[in-house]
Amino acid sequence: xxxxxxxxxxxxxxxxxxxxxxxxxxxxxxxxxxxxxxxxxxxxxxxxxxxxxxxxxxxxxxxxxxxxxxxxxxxxxxxxxxxxxxxxxxxxxxxxxxxxxxxxxxxxxxx
Amino acid sequence: xxxxxxxxxxxxxxxxxxxxxxxxxxxxxxxxxxxxxxxxxxxxxxxxxxxxxxxxxxxxxxxxxxxxxxxxxxxxxxxxxxxxxxxxxxxxxxxxxxxxxxxxxxxxxxx
Amino acid sequence: xxxxxxxxxxxxxxxxxxxxxxxxxxxxxxxxxxxxxxxxxxxxxxxxxxxxxxxxxxxxxxxxxxxxxxxxxxxxxxxxxxxxxxxxxxxxxxxxxxxxxxxxxxxxxxx
Amino acid sequence: xxxxxxxxxxxxxxxxxxxxxxxxxxxxxxxxxxxxxxxxxxxxxxxxxxxxxxxxxxxxxxxxxxxxxxxxxxxxxxxxxxxxxxxxxxxxxxxxxxxxxxxxxxxxxxx
Numbered sequence: 001x002x003x004x005x006x007x008x009x010x011x012x013x014x015x016x017x018x019x020x021x022x023x024x025x026x027x028x029x030x031x032x033x034x035x036x037x038x039x040x041x042x043x044x045x046x047x048x049x050x051x052x053x054x055x056x057x058x059x060x061x062x063x064x065x066x067x068x069x070x071x072x073x074x075x076x077x078x079x080x081x082x083x084x085x086x087x088x089x090x091x092x093x094x095x096x097x098x099x100x101x102x103x104x105x106x107x108x109x110x111x
Numbered sequence: 112x113x114x115x116x117x118x119x120x121x122x123x124x125x126x127x128x129x130x131x132x133x134x135x136x137x138x139x140x141x142x143x144x145x146x147x148x149x150x151x152x153x154x155x156x157x158x159x160x161x162x163x164x165x166x167x168x169x170x171x172x173x174x175x176x177x178x179x180x181x182x183x184x185x186x187x188x189x190x191x192x193x194x195x196x197x198x199x200x201x202x203x204x205x206x207x208x209x210x211x212x213x214x215x216x217x218x219x220x221x222x
Numbered sequence: 223x224x225x226x227x228x229x230x231x232x233x234x235x236x237x238x239x240x241x242x243x244x245x246x247x248x249x250x251x252x253x254x255x256x257x258x259x260x261x262x263x264x265x266x267x268x269x270x271x272x273x274x275x276x277x278x279x280x281x282x283x284x285x286x287x288x289x290x291x292x293x294x295x296x297x298x299x300x301x302x303x304x305x306x307x308x309x310x311x312x313x314x315x316x317x318x319x320x321x322x323x324x325x326x327x328x329x330x331x332x333x
Numbered sequence: 334x335x336x337x338x339x340x341x342x343x344x345x346x347x348x349x350x351x352x353x354x355x356x357x358x359x360x361x362x363x364x365x366x367x368x369x370x371x372x373x374x375x376x377x378x379x380x381x382x383x384x385x386x387x388x389x390x391x392x393x394x395x396x397x398x399x400x401x402x403x404x405x406x407x408x409x410x411x412x413x414x415x416x417x418x419x420x421x422x423x424x425x426x427x428x429x430x431x432x433x434x435x436x437x438x439x440x441x442x443x444x
Contacts, residue, residue: 002120002218009117010205010218013124022132022248024406025357027240032264039261042254046293069435071268073357073408094121102402107113107121133359135295136246138351143375150372153365157404180324182379184246184297213291224342224440231339232427232440235346243355316343329335329343 005110008087011049012094015083016105019044019053020076020096028078029071033057036074044083051091052084076103116221119198122160123205126194127216130155130164131187131207139189140182144168147185155194162202163195187214227332230309233271234316237305238327241266241275242298242318250300251293255279258296266305273313274306298325338443341420344382345427348416349438352377352386353409353429361411362404366390369407377416384424385417409436 002010023040041053057079065072072078081096093108113121134151152164168190176183183189192207204219224232245262263275279301287294294300303318315330335343356373374386390412398405405411414429426441 002221003116005114006117006120006221007218009113010120010124010203010216013121013126014128014216015124017125017128017130018132018249019128020132021129021358022245025354025408026244027265027268029268032261032268035257035261035264039254039257042257043249046249046251046254068433075358075406075408092121100401105121105125107118110113110117129360132247134355136243136297137355138376138379140379143372143379146368146372146375150365150368153368154360157360157362157365179322186247186295186297211290224443225338227336228339228342228443229440231335232342232346232425232438235343235348236350236438237346239347239350239352240354241350243351243353314343327343327347329340332335332339 004088005090008049008085008090008092009107009110011087012083012085012092012107013105015044015047015050015053015085016081016094016096018047019081020103020105023074024076026074027071028057028062028074029066030059030063033059033062049085049087050083051086054082056080077101115199116201119160119196119201119203120218120221122198123194123196123203123218124216126155126158126161126164126196127192127205127207129158130166130192131214131216134185135187137185138182139168139173139185140177141170141174144170144173160196160198161194162197165193167191188212226310227312230271230307230312230314231329231332233309234305234307234314234329235327237266237269237272237275237307238303238316238318240269241303242325242327245296246298248296249293250279250284250296251288252281252285255281255284271307271309272305273308276304278302299323337421338423341382341418341423341425342440342443344420345416345418345425345440346438348377348380348383348386348418349414349427349429351380352388352414353436353438356407357409359407360404361390361395361407362399363392363396366392366395382418382420383416384419387415389413410434
């Protein structure tokens with residue numbers, strides 16, 4: 001058997017994997033960061049049970065990395081993400097932050 | 112608080128979203144299907160807690176769709192996927208099958 | 223030897239392949255179409271020699287296809303793209319349109 | 334007007350952009366490198382006018398980068414690529430190598 005909170009966590013994981021691997025590699029500059037933040041959030045919010053997505057590109061890290069060529073390719077080191085998934089009355093809050101050089105996706109709360 | 116089974120389900124979801132959105136759109140023909148099946152499985156098995164991935168491309172559906180141009184772009188309608196995730200002693204079995212024209216990712220068992 | 227017009231055409235091709243395969247598979251609805259159009263254009267405009275990108279998502283085709291589940295995954299059938307690449311004084315104009323069910327990327331002019 | 338050599342270079346560029354942005358971000362380890370090399374080559378060879386693709390993942394760079402977590406995400410720094418495109422009797426040879434920390438896609442010969 002799978003409980004509703006377990007199913008809600010599974011759905012939350014799908015959204016994170018989707019967001020990361022759909023957009024990793026996208027050419028990114030300080031000028032294009034705002035449009036990508038918004039498009040990523042709105043794209044993933046289309047998925048079932050996904051109530052809210054917030055993507056925050058780290059402008060300081062980006063500006064430094066883009067200094068040589070004017071742009072970089074998006075990886076986890078340039079963004080923080082927060083999501084809220086609601087499945088059958090269960091709310092799951094998740095976030096992605098950098099830890100030890102790797103993007104760490106984690107469940108913050110199951111309510 | 113987040114329980115181990117919930118965390119395991121979250122991890123399982125990440126792998127499914129990753130697999131789907133990393134490889135959706137890949138040019139695919141009957142000739143290249145075996146190498147893509149294998150590469151998809153081995154790529155996602157690199158991710159933490161991912162014990163086994165099996166990707167099965169539907170050769171009949173592919174052959175029919177590729178009839179005109181010799182190839183298609185990978186979408187969920189051409190594949191079935193099974194995964195086993197193990198997190199802190201909890202095993203989660205998941206699968207992706209087509210349902211009503213959409214790829215349905217689901218938890219089969221939490222053990 | 224490679225001439226400047228040939229190199230310009232090569233650069234134009236890179237941008238098209240990048241745009242298509244970076245964003246194919248993105249969850250897309252009528253509500254999220256405007257932000258994705260803008261993000262795709264601004265992302266690819268970051269690439270070298272890329273002066274202008276215009277992405278136009280076909281709202282009618284999208285609305286019809288998204289009728290069942292509220293969203294679709296982006297493929298070439300939902301968009302038209304125009305680009306202008308400038309390399310060493312050579313301007314290449316390209317576009318992508320649907321033809322016979324496949325997205326056809328073509329050079330419109332080399333000037 | 335667009336000449337056959339220009340069109341051939343455009344087609345060559347499409348293949349490079351496709352390969353790079355389809356597979357950038359794929360989880361990659363020394364164990365999974367051979368299957369990904371092969372799948373990338375065979376996938377892009379499906380595209381029109383693409384005669385041959387060779388992908389060579391740099392095992393040394395990969396082993397070093399994957400030392401911490403066991404895997405990395407694919408970027409241009411881990412691979413070299415060679416392609417041969419043939420369009421209307423024109424052969425275009427291209428390659429991708431790292432230069433100054435960025436993947437440089439270039440036309441080697443138009444014959």
